[in-house]
Amino acid sequence: MMLTAKRFFSAAGAPADLARECEFFSSLKMRNGTFKLTRPSRFAVVEERFAPMVRARVKGPCAVLDIGASTGLTTIELADFLRAQGAVPRVVGTDLFIDAHLVDLAPGVHVLADPDGWPLQYGVAGVGIRAWVRRLDYVTLAVLPRLLARSMLRPRLRRRIAAGASLPVRMESRALVGQAIRLVENDIFVREPSFAARFDFIRAANILNLGYFRPERLRVAIANIHAYSRGPGALLLVVKTDGSKHDGTLFELGPEGDFQVLARIGRGSEIEGLVLEAAAATRQGEVS
Ligand SMILES: C[S@@+](CC[C@H](N)C(=O)[O-])C[C@H]1O[C@@H](n2cnc3c(N)ncnc32)[C@H](O)[C@@H]1O
Structure with a gap:
């Protein structure tokens, strides 16, 4: 089960758990199609x-x-x-x-988004859900709710971030x-x-x-x-x-x-x- 962004960032100040950290960040796909993927000692x-x-x-x-x-x-x-x-x-x-925002949308529902409101991860009832679309989603039709969620939420997220109604975090x-x-x-x-x-x-x-x-x-x-x-x-x-x-x-x-x-x-x-x-x-x- 994917760790939610809220849970991940709430542990700020705790000793670094590099494996867990990499697992979390590597699951995030940026607006320009690149991933945050990295691994300790990979080089x-x-x-x-x-x-x-x-x-x-x-x-x-x-x-x-x-x-x-x-x-x-x-x-x-x-x-x-x-x-x-x-x-x-x-x-x-x-x-x-590097900069991102945690935005609460409803009790138990939050989104990690970039400053432009681009969703990076959804958190629903303590479960982290990826915001990006992968090839298999076109086969299973999971692509539709994902694209819909992104296009509907993005303007709202952008407004909330601009209004300061978000928690800024650094990736x-x-x-x-x-x-x-x-x-x-x-x-x-x-x-x-x-x-x-x-x-x-x-x-x-x-x-x-x-x-x-x-x-x-x-x-x-x-x-x-x-x-x-x-x-x-x-x-x-x-x-x-x-x-x-x-x-x-x-x-x-x-x-x-x-x-x-x-x-x-x-x-x-x-x-x-x-x-x-x-x-x-x-x-x-x-x-x-
Ligand atoms: C796959 S990661 C590579 C991380 C690290 N260099 C490594 O190899 O472990 C690619 C990184 O490039 C960043 N990135 C994407 N587009 C960029 C751009 N135009 N300028 C600078 N960084 C960018 C992404 O946000 C992401 O963190």
Whole structure:
């Protein structure tokens, strides 16, 4: 039985139960079709694979950006990994969806929604019910009540949130408490001027996927990442995970400002070609 958002957030302040936390957040699908899915220690083999290259390049103080960080759990692990390689990382994790709201609709009925009123989970009589539609729902016809509930509730949720009649919550890991990591809302498709030429190490894990976004959109994200990289020698890790299998590429920004492949895991990143053409496209003003 799925834990309700109300129950989950009412335990704020309790010691972090990472497995339970991940199970809860991983069940949430965002408005743009991405999931909050993350798992503790999911990148252990990725870190082991790339450790020698990272150790040789990232030493002492360095600025780190984790894009699509979800709850920040694996961002903490990234910071630990970099420290183990001899770095002193200052870490920023970004995600498009961090703030959310609990809205009571009737006795025993509440909704977890994003700030725009998009339902993420329903809570009915202590049972958590997913708000998103999956393929099987089209077969069982469960798609109809789900779509109806969303379109009918969304304006109401949006009004209640705007009127302050909701409990604001943050979709972040309790393990972040006491960590020197900033988790901030940011859209990788919108250029953030304060990030320009700032980061020595950038990770985009399970976010820049062809299954989520079309190549034209991904080119925009990659151009932003390019602009956020400090300069020659900066590293970019792009990885996609399927169960215990990872396909990823570690890139280094070369002296000419082009990303170059340093190493791969699995089959390499599925967007490797788009990353390799990034600097040239930016120079020619094709992407902004
Ligand atoms: C599958 S999770 C990946 C979490 C973590 N990086 C990992 O691999 O365990 C994808 C995350 O990307 C976030 N996201 C979706 N669209 C985004 C965007 N345009 N900019 C930044 N983050 C985004 C989602 O909210 C979600 O938390």
